[in-house]
Amino acid sequence: MSRVFNFSAGPATLPEPVLRQAAEEMLDWHGTGMSVMEMSHRGKAFVSIAEQAEADLRELLAVPDNYRVLFLQGGATAQFAAVPLNLVGDAPVVDYVNTGSWSKKAIAEAGKYTRVNVVAEGGKGDPMGIPAQATWQCDPQAAYLHYCANETITGVEFADIPDSGDVPLVSDMSSTFLSRPLDVSRFGVIYAGAQKNFGPAGLTVVIVRDDLLDRASSLTPSIWDYKRQAEADSMLNTPATYSLYIAGLVFQWLKGEGGLEVMAERNHQKASKLYAAIDGSAFYRNPVEPSARSWMNVPFVLADDSLDGQFLSEAESAGLSTLKGHRSVGGMRASIYNAMPEAGVDALIEFMADFEKRHG
Amino acid sequence: MSRVFNFSAGPATLPEPVLRQAAEEMLDWHGTGMSVMEMSHRGKAFVSIAEQAEADLRELLAVPDNYRVLFLQGGATAQFAAVPLNLVGDAPVVDYVNTGSWSKKAIAEAGKYTRVNVVAEGGKGDPMGIPAQATWQCDPQAAYLHYCANETITGVEFADIPDSGDVPLVSDMSSTFLSRPLDVSRFGVIYAGAQKNFGPAGLTVVIVRDDLLDRASSLTPSIWDYKRQAEADSMLNTPATYSLYIAGLVFQWLKGEGGLEVMAERNHQKASKLYAAIDGSAFYRNPVEPSARSWMNVPFVLADDSLDGQFLSEAESAGLSTLKGHRSVGGMRASIYNAMPEAGVDALIEFMADFEKRHG
Secondary structure, eight states: OOOOEEOOSSSOOOOHHHHHHHHHTSSOSTTSSSOGGGSOTTSHHHHHHHHHHHHHHHHHHTOOTTEEEEEESSHHHHHHHHHHHHHOTTOSEEEEEEOSHHHHHHHHHHTTTSOEEEEEEOSOSSSBOOOOGGGOOOOTTEEEEEEESEETTTTEEOSSOOOOTTSOEEEEOTTTTTSSOOOGGGOSEEEEETTTTTSOTTOEEEEEEGGGTTOOOTTSOGGGOHHHHHHTTTOSSOOOHHHHHHHHHHHHHHHHHTOHHHHHHHHHHHHHHHHHHHHTOSSEEOOBOGGGBOSSEEEEEESSGGGHHHHHHHHHHTTEEOOBOOTTTOSEEEEOOTTSOHHHHHHHHHHHHHHHHHHO | OOOOEEOOSSSOOOOHHHHHHHHHTSSOSTTSSSOGGGSOTTSHHHHHHHHHHHHHHHHHHTOOTTEEEEEESSHHHHHHHHHHHHHOTTOSEEEEEEOSHHHHHHHHHHTTTSOEEEEEEOSOSSSBOOOOGGGOOOOTTEEEEEEESEETTTTEEOSSOOOOTTSOEEEEOTTTTTSSOOOGGGOSEEEEETTTTTSOTTOEEEEEEGGGTTOOOTTSOGGGOHHHHHHTTTOSSOOOHHHHHHHHHHHHHHHHHTOHHHHHHHHHHHHHHHHHHHHTOSSEEOOBOGGGBOSSEEEEEESSGGGHHHHHHHHHHTTEEOOBOOTTTOSEEEEOOTTSOHHHHHHHHHHHHHHHHHHO
């Protein structure tokens, strides 16, 4: 067995100790004689797994007591519908910042259920950036202000949390969740698909402030009703049990590594190195304004895009996998989530320098 | 490591060879250097896994070419909303048979989106049964006729497929799916959560006839839109990749065992034995009419329910796990899905006889 450095944007690389433990426990979890995958979600064993996962996540993020942590299904795309269904209430409009593909999808989905006011358009042009908040055209009657904290495809990330005043702030944090500490108290709702930074696809974390639990439309599907799921400890129906178990192992791993402050240092270090290597070369280029560059997803293009195929196949041979950029933008993309070790980034930088030497 | 016989109603026991293979491949699937859990869903490796899973499922069930197979998220409870959202179209009403708890939940959820006509009430009284179809009050204008093929909680199962005439027939098959051959051509839509008979919780199979793909309400969340998911090969968003991989391994296991005819024989044999043991005793009782008895979920009560706790704790000690009946009905329930070997049923019958001898 030989593990590669996997730069996939999601599903993405996971900590090897987590996978080892999962493999070891696959047929018999803690002497129960069964796999976690086979356990009743109502049984003591699984309830203990779910409770521990929630407690660890709360500890990692210092989630305030007036927030509920839900473990739901459907990924962030499900929340694109669930957010307006749960939060619009009597408001006539919702505010969305558009900074790229995922913002656009969230806006389109919300438009099925309410009127959407796009407050600003970013993530366009070259270099791509995020318009200053002073220029945003917010509606004071909006039920909430929504933004995508990190656009996975283009690598455009908010460096700071926007100030939404009294309007609840809602964020799709899928690809930045748990990459650094976060002031949860600034938000009304945070949601994140697990498959970027903390687990298998199919699990979604939703963190929602208590006072927002009473606004759901009668059209909200039960399994996405925040209040009902909060009352049922996310077990209104059978949750994605095995995915939650893996996420729990990732939370434990994060705690063991020193928590989110340590992750922030490491992630900042990894991203800084990689951007420095790109910026220091005329052969590679990153098309994002430095102030809006993602720590998690680093897209780059080759000056000569006819070399793209060769770059990818040689990288693959060197054990650097899944570096192809999203089909909508082309080029390359290195996703360097928590579980990507600095050694993986070093290996990529070394390969890039070598490739440039041979083809530049 | 010692495996128990796990009678959980779901999540439920899985074939041991499937779990062994999953454990072996956890860190490196087929020399890719990564876990299936870490693979991009758009990459060649995972696409091959998904395609094989669909091909195997189609082969097992002999799914006709004019049906699409979707792998979605959210469990059957998600489909309680997705079915009316996708299928009502311009129809003024939908028909539902009520045979128990899951039927009731499906009816309540459909009632959010359309008018529901309950055509018959079953699964009540003692013994519980299913009203003859001749007595059902169907509405000829109904968009579809829905029934729950197997009520997991009470063990009330349809022995035959109802005749819905020209009205599309829709069935929640969660706990009977793949337990025997099925004439798919009789249905408009079949759906099933994986966690009973073919995989981890979080994956849902939907089999939908082509001509029903054009009726979705504009309020349908994108990830549940049958047509859009059919066009996107179930990858409109990131699917529950690892759960789909496990389901694929179960499909392979089913094929290796001889397919659904063999499963039907085994399941019939297991259920017959267990019902015979119950019926042959004055100490145990099953509260379902013989014609409506489930092959998959066998509830039974003790004549003296003060012995319930002792029965459960002694069974647990004997390696017979998760026999407690659903909290809404009490007593015991043995779920004996495909992956429960006949030896497990034999062990249960032996334990029951011994317990009766000591306490009867």
